[in-house]
Amino acid sequence: MSAGRQGSVRKDASGRWFFVVDITAAGGPRRQARRRGFATKKAAQAALTGFLGKLAAGTYVEPSRLTVREFIETRWLPAVEGELRPSTLASCRRNLRLHVLSRLGGVRLQLLDTATLQAL
Secondary structure (H helix, E strand, O other): OOOOOOEEEEEOOOOOEEEEEEOOOOOOOOOEEEEEEEOOHHHHHHHHHHHHHHHHHOOOOOOOOOEHHHHHHHHHHHHHHHHOOHHHHHHHHHHHHHHHHHHHOOOEHHHOOHHHHHHO
């Protein structure tokens, strides 16, 4: 991500304010993030400043619709499959299915927080 990145604040046809900023990674295809629905230009500018701060600090995480179930079944289990004995893997699959995925499988991974995990 380039230093000195700037976005723009504009007013839409409905009279609400929004901002647009490039979030393109170095060498990647151009992508933009937009945030809409601000009542004032000042509110949109403040949100843009916060967004740019996250980009500069490297803490911005793109929104994702990946669920806990999809992550575990398509990414995590395949990644650990070769490292576990077959009996351990079977036990993990069973315990995840019975205790975790039945309650949290539909939760978007990005929205999962410590309070939800502690409640589980």
